Amino acid sequence: MSDPERRSSMAIRGCDVLVRVTPDDVEVARDRTILVRDGAIEAIVPSGAAATPAVDEVIDASGTLAVPGLINTHTHAPMVLLRGAAEDVTIEDWFNRLIWPMETNLTPALVRLGAQLACAEMLAAGVTTFVDHYFAMDEVADVVVATGIRADLGSAFFGSDGPAGLERSLDFARRRRGDGDGRVTTSLAPHATYTVDDDLLTATAEAARTDGLRIHVHAAESMDQTRASIEQHGITPIEVLARTGVLDAGALIAHGTGITPADLPRLAAVADRVGVATSPKGYLKAAWSTTPIRGLREAGVPVGLATDGAAIHNTLDVWESVRLTALIQKDHEHDPTWLTRHQALHHATVQSAAAIGQAGRLGVLEPGARADLALIDLQAAHLRPIHDHAAMLVHSVRASDVTTTIVDGRVVYRDRRLTTIDLPALLEEVDREVGALLDVSHGTRIQTYDH
């Protein structure tokens, strides 16, 4: 599908630019112009440079800081419709009494509506890519194409769907990859090690290798799940992924708060093709542990930042995940010097891109990378003075400080207004349609959670 509103070239003028993020440092270049051509960054030059080439569009970005667009490495976007519908409950009640009964009410139209609302929220927050794992994914793909965001999409299946579930996931992945001028990539999406049996995971791994796809799967979500896996199968969820070939095929593991020290060498061996997505707010709400980032770092496994679905996280605000990752790692490791602000930003940018298999293409502002970026308004009391850019980005910035969001060289949020979504009309439609989703009087659910 074509994307007619993208200009072939653009100059983003007069901003400071976060040009480099490492685990130990960040570099901000002052007063730069970012030149964009055909959706990619062509050059980043001093704004005063003599010869700025002619471009189709010039954006005045003075007074802002340009940062790589954030990547939400694991979510279920349409679940924004369930925001706030299941609060202060155990994870068993969350799944069995509330969310899975509600999800029996899902229709393709509701999935589309939820995806639109989710994209509105993410684009306004400077989130330029999301990685989704849900149902009726053709609807989500259509919304991605229309709204101009970037996404990696996987059509979810359970073991109870049998081989037909994998077939549908594969069919979706083949049909939709490359849509939206390449903004859509796809993955295979078995739900989890505890809801999909080993034979189907093995078949998934084979299909992934044959078709050059990655696998996006929930695993070791909590330490309880890991204990249950050891009891039932004698091995951890990560060992299940290894045994079935999922790790070897290349995988994005959602959550991993139940990853054990013994799992780490196994993950280290596939660190070039496996990543972990962490969404700490949900773990706090569920009173789970958190992803063992220190161990994963030593194993060389990239850890991307995520929000999970808004039914647990309440927002799709990846800035919250950046901040909470820094705070919670200090707390859980009892070390105020660990997971520094630089490391947090490295997870939010370079490692998030690596975790979803797009290192170098996303998560950096440098020539050759896709032109996915957010402009942050620095004229705000809560951001000043700026003694330290990394501290500002991790501990002070709010999603609402983003004034402009650009994806693949196209302005999708300009001066705090969405360019591809009619927000007032969308909010009205959400209010009109959402009631049907909450009815659990039917007494059924899509699955039963018991780890």
Place this chain on the structure above:
Amino acid sequence: MSDPERRSSMAIRGCDVLVRVTPDDVEVARDRTILVRDGAIEAIVPSGAAATPAVDEVIDASGTLAVPGLINTHTHAPMVLLRGAAEDVTIEDWFNRLIWPMETNLTPALVRLGAQLACAEMLAAGVTTFVDHYFAMDEVADVVVATGIRADLGSAFFGSDGPAGLERSLDFARRRRGDGDGRVTTSLAPHATYTVDDDLLTATAEAARTDGLRIHVHAAESMDQTRASIEQHGITPIEVLARTGVLDAGALIAHGTGITPADLPRLAAVADRVGVATSPKGYLKAAWSTTPIRGLREAGVPVGLATDGAAIHNTLDVWESVRLTALIQKDHEHDPTWLTRHQALHHATVQSAAAIGQAGRLGVLEPGARADLALIDLQAAHLRPIHDHAAMLVHSVRASDVTTTIVDGRVVYRDRRLTTIDLPALLEEVDREVGALLDVSHGTRIQTYDH
């Protein structure tokens, strides 16, 4: 000092109103008009009601939710100038190597500048009251009067200042209380149990009783401090406050993450005049434990929410404290059903007012309370749909969703613009002046931290 811009009456029309917050529930009244007279709420009536009295000013608040203005129950406002200047370090390095050396560079002019920036940040976030404990407090009081915010102010002193420190604190408290049409209240402000000796604390308690003042003091900030107190004095910091009469006089205890189960009965006995201020973000950054809210609740002690200074918290955003309190209590108590969204809001409103000795006057929207409130714009993707107002306020709202802030019946932030502060000029002045504060080449510090 007079406050000429306050209109004598006002109608805030067409908003939903958070009219009641209990630990178990919240109530939102739809489409109401809030009538304000002489800085207090006179009535909250249905907007369609026939007879709305004539008023000096009408505010169109349709599409918003009115909530009580937030109370920052413990901060050091001028420290916004040190935001981001001391990151990822141990608490010893934070005090001894960075913050206390930098604070030797403070001048009254810098304190004034920092207080202005802090008030700009808080008013834009819907924070209508702050409780401050710092130096050169006449400067802060002047800024409070000029910007229209409400504050309880205490002039800090150390044991090393001798009795003159208490004298200055008392002189300030007597001179400035009641300023700004009553928006300024004052407290006595000994720094902490570990920096002020027992004799001076005892004298402070006597002065507080004589002058009808409360005492604002750091105590049991961390479990390390409690252990050090037991080692050095044989008793906990809370027992020090009891022995010296500080608790009996009425006190606001900052932090209290080192409060022990044995301290709770002692606090329960003075729960009618003692409160605790909790600022969880800083505890996470310092890798401390957190305030034992569950125990304090059972003891009947009100726990207010706070940010502490921005040198540790990076913002003065009390919404962050609301959310983190809910999240961290679940995590630390390993209970997803504890510290519910309703409890979090109760801490943010009713308990924060009680913790600072202003129950019924602040923290509620009801006739007779001061007219301190914030209007939250609900036309935002990240807040919708609204299945649960409490969940929205605790887990989704950002400070930037506040469009209008009213203090004592005066509009101090209107349609996202400050009415009493020239923000661009202020930010320029901050950039020009702040450098002098960071120089630690002199090799001195205002105190030495060793618990």
